[in-house]
Amino acid sequence: MTKRIDHSEAASKFIAAKDHVEFHDRRLWDLRGKRDRESGALPEWESLRTLASQVKEHTLTHLAAYLEEFEANATANGAIVHWARDAAEHNQVVHGILAARGARVLVKSKSMLTDECGMRPFLEARGIEVMETDLGERIQQLDGEPPSHIVVPAVHKLRGDVARVFSSTIGTDAGNSDVHYLAESQRAHTRPYFLRADAGMTGANFAIAETGAVVVCTNEGNADLSVHLPPLYIASVGIEKVIPKVEHLGIFVRMLSRSALGSPITQLTSHFRRPRPGQEMHIVLVDNGRVERLGMADFWSSLKCIRCGACMNTCPVYRRSGGLSYGATYSGPIGVIIDPTFNLRKFSSLPFASTLNGSCTSVCPVRIDIHDQIYKWRQVIAARNQLPIVKQEAMRAAGKVLGSPRLYRAAARATATGLAQLPRALVYNPLNAWGRQREVPDAPAQTFREWYLENRKPRKKP
Amino acid sequence: MYRNRAGALPFILPHTGIRPRRALGSPVKAALFVPCYVDALFPEVGIATLALLERLGVAVEYPLEQTCCGQPMANNGCEKDAARAEALFARNFAGYDYIVAPSGSCTHHVREHLTAIPQTAAVRRVRHSTYELVEFLHDVLAVREFPWAEFRHTVGLHIGCSSLRALRLAKASEIAEPGFSKPMALLSKVAGIRFAQPSRPDECCGFGGTFSVFEEAVSARMGHDKVSDHAGAGAEYVVSGDMSCLMHQRGCAQRMGSKLKFIHIAQVLNGARS
Numbered sequence: 001m002t003k004r005i006d007h008s009e010a011a012s013k014f015i016a017a018k019d020h021v022e023f024h025d026r027r028l029w030d031l032r033g034k035r036d037r038e039s040g041a042l043p044e045w046e047s048l049r050t051l052a053s054q055v056k057e058h059t060l061t062h063l064a065a066y067l068e069e070f071e072a073n074a075t076a077n078g079a080i081v082h083w084a085r086d087a088a089e090h091n092q093v094v095h096g097i098l099a100a101r102g103a104r105v106l107v108k109s110k111s112m113l114t115d116e117c118g119m120r121p122f123l124e125a126r127g128i129e130v131m132e133t134d135l136g137e138r139i140q141q142l143d144g145e146p147p148s149h150i151v152v153p154a155v156h157k158l159r160g161d162v163a164r165v166f167s168s169t170i171g172t173d174a175g176n177s178d179v180h181y182l183a184e185s186q187r188a189h190t191r192p193y194f195l196r197a198d199a200g201m202t203g204a205n206f207a208i209a210e211t212g213a214v215v216v217c218t219n220e221g222n223a224d225l226s227v228h229l230p231p232l233y234i235a236s237v238g239i240e241k242v243i244p245k246v247e248h249l250g251i252f253v254r255m256l257s258r259s260a261l262g263s264p265i266t267q268l269t270s271h272f273r274r275p276r277p278g279q280e281m282h283i284v285l286v287d288n289g290r291v292e293r294l295g296m297a298d299f300w301s302s303l304k305c306i307r308c309g310a311c312m313n314t315c316p317v318y319r320r321s322g323g324l325s326y327g328a329t330y331s332g333p334i335g336v337i338i339d340p341t342f343n344l345r346k347f348s349s350l351p352f353a354s355t356l357n358g359s360c361t362s363v364c365p366v367r368i369d370i371h372d373q374i375y376k377w378r379q380v381i382a383a384r385n386q387l388p389i390v391k392q393e394a395m396r397a398a399g400k401v402l403g404s405p406r407l408y409r410a411a412a413r414a415t416a417t418g419l420a421q422l423p424r425a426l427v428y429n430p431l432n433a434w435g436r437q438r439e440v441p442d443a444p445a446q447t448f449r450e451w452y453l454e455n456r457k458p459r460k461k462p
Numbered sequence: 463m464y465r466n467r468a469g470a471l472p473f474i475l476p477h478t479g480i481r482p483r484r485a486l487g488s489p490v491k492a493a494l495f496v497p498c499y500v501d502a503l504f505p506e507v508g509i510a511t512l513a514l515l516e517r518l519g520v521a522v523e524y525p526l527e528q529t530c531c532g533q534p535m536a537n538n539g540c541e542k543d544a545a546r547a548e549a550l551f552a553r554n555f556a557g558y559d560y561i562v563a564p565s566g567s568c569t570h571h572v573r574e575h576l577t578a579i580p581q582t583a584a585v586r587r588v589r590h591s592t593y594e595l596v597e598f599l600h601d602v603l604a605v606r607e608f609p610w611a612e613f614r615h616t617v618g619l620h621i622g623c624s625s626l627r628a629l630r631l632a633k634a635s636e637i638a639e640p641g642f643s644k645p646m647a648l649l650s651k652v653a654g655i656r657f658a659q660p661s662r663p664d665e666c667c668g669f670g671g672t673f674s675v676f677e678e679a680v681s682a683r684m685g686h687d688k689v690s691d692h693a694g695a696g697a698e699y700v701v702s703g704d705m706s707c708l709m710h711q712r713g714c715a716q717r718m719g720s721k722l723k724f725i726h727i728a729q730v731l732n733g734a735r736s
Contacts, residue, residue, distance in 0.1 A: 012679030021683065029662070036636055045638040314636060316666045320683045353677060355670030356537065357623035362636045375537070375575070382539030391676070395540035402498065402530040403546020412502040433675040437682035438713030441503045448501040448508035452524050456512075
């Protein structure tokens with residue numbers, strides 16, 4: 001049976017490293033603040049969110065037609081379009097393309113989809129060297145960790161951590177944690193790969209049906225180098241990435257980087273439309289559970305996601321637990337509502353890694369009702385008996401007590417007097433999670449109801 | 463009997479447009495819901511709520527068989543286990559024009575999530591008629607003066623997340639819209655009160671119901687951060703309409719050795735001096 005991810009346990013380990021959690025929280029809160037300033041500077045921001053949501057909803061409810069239009073236009077442009085039902089098929093298609101051309105070195109830009117499919121280990125096991133060219137993604141690759149954030153993959157690391165990883169992998173000076181030195185070292189290490197590579201790969205931020213173009217938004221220029229230098233280019237595209245027309249792209253381009261990093265736009269917005277002379281261009285359209293999700297009445301709108309990470313930056317739980325604590329490709333609020341569609345049991349603790357504060361929903365540029373979906377996933381998880389037994393029993397008992405005025409009053413009385421009478425050692429024992437870092441409330445002399453009966457209603461005769 | 467500034471009693475429920483069945487000019491009748499944790503642990507908050515409403519001329523009834531709204535079970539995914547509490551709630555509060563609760567998250571549960579029982583007309587009416595205290599004072603009674611209230615302290619205002627984003631009692635910092643704050647509008651009428659400016663005024667404090675124990679490390683970290691933010695901004699008191707948040711924050715503050723104090727908004731508006 002699949003093991004459940006224990007978010008709470010993983011988060012407590014992250015929190016134990018004080019410098020890390022403080023930096024992580026501050027860094028992401030800073031992005032949230034920049035996002036507030038940038039979005040607040042556009043008077044039409046909230047209308048843009050509505051518009052973006054409407055375009056996505058329209059596209060998702062006419063998905064087959066737009067995908068076929070995209071395929072036809074991409075094919076007419078000279079790209080070769082492949083369809084992959086799931087992660088395994090995606091990896092086989094990509095490997096097939098590379099193997100048929102004898103490609104041994106692949107340079108790629110950041111793609112959550114290839115992480116979702118587990119593509120890198122699949123290709124590496126078949127003798128293909130894969131070079132992540134995005135700085136954060138490369139740090140994570142060298143450290144043998146998945147990305148902890150969908151936009152800033154190594155945000156949980158301090159620069160000293162990066163110096164340690166780089167010194168043991170690409171030979172930087174272990175004592176030098178200067179940010180520019182580290183970034184420049186990675187750049188110098190990566191550049192020759194662009195020239196050596198047999199193939200380049202990107203994900204996609206958008207796929208435009210009208211033009212058949214794959215649109216990639218980046219800040220480092222590495223995607224463009226990955227596409228333009230090697231003789232073979234492969235784009236992995238989730239089927240939910242399609243939008244109808246170029247004119248719709250403007251809405252999303254205005255929102256993506258403002259939501260993600262609080263910058264008006266990414267440095268580069270590249271439309272990869274057709275292979276250059278002598279180059280081959282392949283586009284792999286991937287389902288991997290998306291069609292099934294589209295059929296879920298309560299959860300289909302999670303497919304509107306444009307992977308900006310704003311929900312993660314604003315999430316107070318994510319900021320204090322780190323992306324790796326979710327044990328999944330997608331972490332933070334959006335991960336919490338997507339991951340259970342991949343494996344309900346494995347990810348059954350994730351929807352409980354939330355206070356339901358709703359800030360994620362407020363920042364989402366495509367108006368996904370994230371915290372409502374978190375609430376609904378909790379209902380699904382309980383209904384399918386995936387709650388821990390202790391919680392299941394506690395809730396059953398609570399339901400009985402709170403469903404009976406007589407039992408409730410006895411419990412309320414016991415709570416009030418219990419707090420007053422229990423010895424401190426019992427209240428603050430290690431099994432009582434409340435008391436580990438918090439005091440319990442003082443015991444009142446009487447419950448409100450008891451006070452009310454004494455002060456507002458005539459006393460009952462004995 | 464309390465009348466609003468226009469001299470007439472307000473008679474339309476603002477978030478539903480429903481007209482309560484009540485002749486103009488008769489006193490506002492309301493049922494008081496005292497959430498289970500307030501009843502058992504913070505009776506003074508229930509007492510202040512009752513006294514404040516009575517002071518404002520509201521005819522308050524407290525249905526004696528009340529227990530809980532069902533939120534603890536439903537928020538853990540166990541809607542079915544919430545059904546009995548929800549049925550009791552609907553039965554106890556049936557027929558009232560207004561049901562007032564000094565709790566944002568309970569009010570939110572009743573309005574948005576009390577769905578484990580059949581949605582009869584009576585149940586729907588109970589759900590639509592339930593108000594959080596601040597919105598009842600601000601929107602329904604339209605109270606703008608609290609001449610008896612005086613609180614000569616610097617306070618940090620904490621608006622619980624259900625109150626903020628579900629009940630929309632104030633503008634959330636991440637939403638691009640003109641600023642407003644109903645709790646601030648009420649508190650600013652209290653004589654002598656001063657407000658501290660925490661750096662993250664509407665960051666969640668990390669209570670989250672059973673989140674506080676099942677995600678203890680994250681919850682406590684958030685609570686400690688919240689307390690530090692208020693204390694660092696010079697607050698002597700944290701004031702909130704949500705006692706559950708305050709219970710958590712107070713627990714954190716006491717453990718941290720902080721001198722910060724915590725008080726419910728009903729107590730401040732009812733004239734508590736400290």
